[in-house]
Amino acid sequence: MCLSIPSKVVEIDECNMATVDTMGIKRHVSLDLIADEIHIGDYILIHVGFAMNKIDEEEALQSLELYREMLEAMEEEERRQVIESDDNCENRTQA
Amino acid sequence: MSELQLKDLYDGFRDPDVIKALAKSIIDEAKHLKEPLKLMEVCGGHTHTIMKYGLKQLLPDRIDFIHGPGCPVCIMPKERIDHAITLAQMSDTILLTLGDMIRVPGSKSSLAVERANGYDIRALYSPLDALRIARENPDKKVVFFAIGFETTTPMTAALLELVEKQGITNLYFHINHVLVPPAVDAIMADGQAKINAFIGPAHVSVISGAKIYQPLPEKYSTPVVVSGFEPIDVLQSILMIVRQKNEARCEMEIQYSRSVTLEGNTKAQEMIEKFMEPRVHFRWRGIGDIPYSALALKAQYAAYDAEKIFADILPTEPIDDHKLCICGTILKGLAKPNDCQVFGTACTPNTPMGSCMVSSEGACNAYYRYGAIK
Ligand code: SF4
Ligand code: SF4
Numbered sequence: 330m331c332l333s334i335p336s337k338v339v340e341i342d343e344c345n346m347a348t349v350d351t352m353g354i355k356r357h358v359s360l361d362l363i364a365d366e367i368h369i370g371d372y373i374l375i376h377v378g379f380a381m382n383k384i385d386e387e388e389a390l391q392s393l394e395l396y397r398e399m400l401e402a403m404e405e406e407e408r409r410q411v412i413e414s415d416d417n418c419e420n421r422t423q424a
Numbered sequence: 425m426s427e428l429q430l431k432d433l434y435d436g437f438r439d440p441d442v443i444k445a446l447a448k449s450i451i452d453e454a455k456h457l458k459e460p461l462k463l464m465e466v467c468g469g470h471t472h473t474i475m476k477y478g479l480k481q482l483l484p485d486r487i488d489f490i491h492g493p494g495c496p497v498c499i500m501p502k503e504r505i506d507h508a509i510t511l512a513q514m515s516d517t518i519l520l521t522l523g524d525m526i527r528v529p530g531s532k533s534s535l536a537v538e539r540a541n542g543y544d545i546r547a548l549y550s551p552l553d554a555l556r557i558a559r560e561n562p563d564k565k566v567v568f569f570a571i572g573f574e575t576t577t578p579m580t581a582a583l584l585e586l587v588e589k590q591g592i593t594n595l596y597f598h599i600n601h602v603l604v605p606p607a608v609d610a611i612m613a614d615g616q617a618k619i620n621a622f623i624g625p626a627h628v629s630v631i632s633g634a635k636i637y638q639p640l641p642e643k644y645s646t647p648v649v650v651s652g653f654e655p656i657d658v659l660q661s662i663l664m665i666v667r668q669k670n671e672a673r674c675e676m677e678i679q680y681s682r683s684v685t686l687e688g689n690t691k692a693q694e695m696i697e698k699f700m701e702p703r704v705h706f707r708w709r710g711i712g713d714i715p716y717s718a719l720a721l722k723a724q725y726a727a728y729d730a731e732k733i734f735a736d737i738l739p740t741e742p743i744d745d746h747k748l749c750i751c752g753t754i755l756k757g758l759a760k761p762n763d764c765q766v767f768g769t770a771c772t773p774n775t776p777m778g779s780c781m782v783s784s785e786g787a788c789n790a791y792y793r794y795g796a797i798k
Pocket of ligand 2: 772
């Protein structure tokens with residue numbers, strides 16, 4: 330029940346309520362638990378009708394970048410293995 | 425990638441290629457593990473991710489998951505549910521709660537059954553809705569049966585703050601907020617589960633800060649990684665744990681750096697402290713009493729406290745689970761759902777005998793939904 334859902338802030342009203350977009354679904358959430366200033370366009374985590382925290386965009390991008398690099402490294406490694414096994418191919422050395 | 429899109433926060437952490445790559449790294453590095461990893465994922469949200477994405481099947485047998493007590497629905501003892509039912513049966517009363525709570529069996533009945541019997545019982549999307557309901561029904565008693573871990577407690581506190589500010593006098597609180605660290609301590613003190621690493625739930629730490637897990641590595645010589653709930657988050661956390669083991673490190677690390685800090689949300693913490701204090705005793709379903717593992721309203725807010733105001737009608741006897749139900753053993757990490765005799769036969773999500781089958785985050789429910797694994 331307490332999963333938190335990443336959402337984007339699209340509007341903030343005078344009662345400290347934000348309208349957020351959760352992958353196409355619009356909801357109203359309270360910003361009463363947030364100490365930081367929240368702006369339109371910010372990403373927040375929401376839970377049972379409240380924003381729990383801001384999502385740090387830098388950190389999220391860094392994680393995604395890390396995964397991208399990891400994939401590249403893995404592809405590189407696969408390519409190297411294919412070439413190596415080709416180099417060591419017994420049939421060829423015999424020929 | 426230069427600017428973050430909302431979609432990235434979902435798809436970016438579910439990419440099947442990255443899942444495969446991480447699984448491969450874990451397999452490679454797990455070969456060097458000196459002993460099998462017995463990993464407790466404290467939170468039911470993680471159990472759900474592990475089952476839904478078949479993560480266990482991607483990983484070597486040397487990595488075993490132990491499903492922890494981290495679901496506030498699963499751990500609610502029957503006598504507390506009986507409280508909710510008793511309160512709902514008072515005259516001119518509306519009983520409110522969140523999510524799956526409504527279907528959990530108490531000693532004789534559940535809130536869902538009582539709702540069908542005609543009592544006014546409602547499951548809310550947000551505690552905030554309680555405010556509107558109380559205002560619209562000035563001649564009724566409105567009782568909020570508040571449940572949840574550290575993640576959900578501040579929302580109850582925020583509601584209390586609004587009730588106080590707006591001078592609402594017909595909204596009462598039955599507080600069942602529980603705390604993760606004491607439950608982890610209770611399981612470790614029991615010692616039987618032989619857990620040697622933890623995946624900590626990130627959303628608890630979004631509020632309470634990663635600092636709540638800091639004592640664990642020292643106390644139990646177990647690594648702890650505070651992890652998000654997407655499959656990539658969970659796998660990256662496991663990789664971090666395997667690396668700690670291989671490097672003979674034992675630390676608290678944060679995988680979910682996109683929203684967890686050491687200190688957490690201090691405003692939310694202050695809000696909780698204003699209204700609530702630790703409760704000396706709270707019984708966890710299947711586990712038993714864990715001292716100081718839950719919260720209660722402070723004495724100065726007794727005017728809102730349903731447990732005090734309606735004390736003379738609330739039952740006090742502890743009530744244990746059905747004899748065949750082994751939820752408690754599962755919550756302690758000593759059994760898996762498919763070890764239960766009635767799993768999938770007498771006990772299914774439509775006919776749950778125990779809370780672990782009711783809650784969508786319960787281990788039995790996840791095993792049933794995604795196919796049992798050995
Ligand atoms: S309530 Fe929160 S901590 Fe508990 S199982 Fe659900 S998601 Fe996890
Ligand atoms: S399968 Fe049902 S009866 Fe068995 S432990 Fe799970 S909830 Fe309890």
